[in-house]
Amino acid sequence: MTKRMILNETSWFGRGAINELVPEVMRRGYGKALIVTDAQLVACGVVEKVTSKLDAAGLNYQVFDAVTPNPTIKVVQQGLAAFHQSGANYLIAIGGGSPQDTCKAIGIISANPEFEDVRSLEGMAPTRSPSVPILAIPTTAGTAAEVTVNYVITDEENRRKFVCIDPHDIPLAAFIDADMMDGMPPSLKAATGVDALTHAIEGYITRGAWELTDALHLKAIEIIASSLRDSVAGKAEAVEKMALGQYVAGMGFSNVGLGLVHGMAHPLGAFYNTPHGVANAILLPHVMRYNAEFTGEKYRHIAQAMGLEVTHATLEHAREAAIQSVESLNRDVGIPATLREVGMRKEDIQELAQAAFDDVCTGGNPREAKIEEIAELYLKAL
Template structure:
């Protein structure tokens, strides 16, 4: 089976790499950027730390900061208007997954025309998107370096997955200094999203030796450093390790794809507007309990990467320790234990299960489920 490894052509990582990114933008000859972000990042002054560096290099800017936590079709259209009205020649997304996803949508429609709904699905665009530099402030969704954009269609109450090699940003930027401002609840949620990316990619039927290597290393680093980031957000070393870990998790799932955790979480996000990382974290152990029989050996590897002692255990026992470790990590960083705590209505499970099976993420799950089995996983998590 052939494999392809898709990444941005330039990826800047490590403390202080923001200035390198601004220098790169300057060297490329861009003159005016549309900053796509959210209101909170503007308010706390994080956007200003970036725009100050742009201005110092003679690059002007406009700001669109209307991005919602689950970016909508409306957000894409507003951002596109801002891009055109301000005659920008570059888009810079600043934030976590939401601004990056929104910016990818804007960039795609800016060059391909039509509406963002035209690009739902896989590789629907003909033209390369508008130039995009993605500056990441969470660790995270890895949206700054993937070919995925998830946009909420409020009228249909679904999250549209746009999977297109062309939406991959030109440059990804992961400067942990920009992550120090992230509150502990967001740190926990985005960290569990990264863990879910790594685990789903590792057990995916489309995994390959490259994705396996980065996925396992990501699992190890997240287990080790996420609790520190949650309890002491100003720890730059732990933040830097998480920045690398979430990037590797992104590398893994961008190429090996995902599974039922994401397929189910997308339905919860679209129906209840819940934080994506929290939905993933609650569902993760339950889905993997369903998956474990498909490839127990891989779950033994996960258990070891998460610090469990597996020597002398049967494969089955050792594999179960991986699921325990997922549960333990979520408890340690104060993730809610059940979907009921998140306000999910038990009566909606049938409808949620049905829409889950239409999600593109189902295709690479290691064990295929019926609607009844998906419903049972939701019930167990409820």
């Protein structure tokens, strides 16, 4: 069986990596950029760290800052209109997963206008043309959207989030610069960090996993587990390590898929606007226990990557140690313990379970999940 790996054409790492943005733009001969971001990043001066460099080099740009958390079809269409009005010929995404995902949708639809309804991009859409060129600058250490072929859009009208998977959407260049992430509040560092851990764990146990992605995911688990607490505490070196760890996880899961944690988290975002990383973090231990018997020795490897000595432990003990290590990390970084704390309602469980069952990520889960089992997991996490 053949395997596929798709990664950025170019990625820059380390503090000061955004200094390579202007040389990349000039080397590629781009004209005017539309910067896709959100108003908060503009207000707190993060976007200015980039625009000041463009200004100094005399490069033209326009800013679209209407992106919202869990970006909607309407936001994508507004951004698409802004791109066409601007006369830009490339895109710069500045932000976490929401600006990155919005930017991908804008770029794909601009190059493939037959998908302008946005909804038709769900799943593996048969786009023919590569996205308008995207240069991606993440400001959170979690989603890894800058290196993945995935993006997620919210359909407010139908109260659902849908995943788009398209090799044509991957940014041409990414700039993984911890200087752009230092200003994250601790709660955001925690949520995005456990999101990255979820990517690594789900990518490691998903049905499509293979040797190369296994190596990436285990390394990502090691980096994240050893750095997240210090990153949340504000230690600069740990922030830089988290920036790398989340990217390494993205290199893996983008190419093999995820599982039931993400399948269950997406409806929570659509129903209650729950932050994606928080939803993943709360659900992860519950789904890990549900999957445990279908993962062979992999939980032992996860526990070892998280720094536990389980070489001679029974498999049952090693599996439980891995799960408890995740639970401990959640507690230490301040993740809510239950879904009730983030607004989930018991009366919505059946509808949530159906949406999770239908989610494209759920198909990658190592254990085939039934709707009633998913409903029980939501109830346990409530």
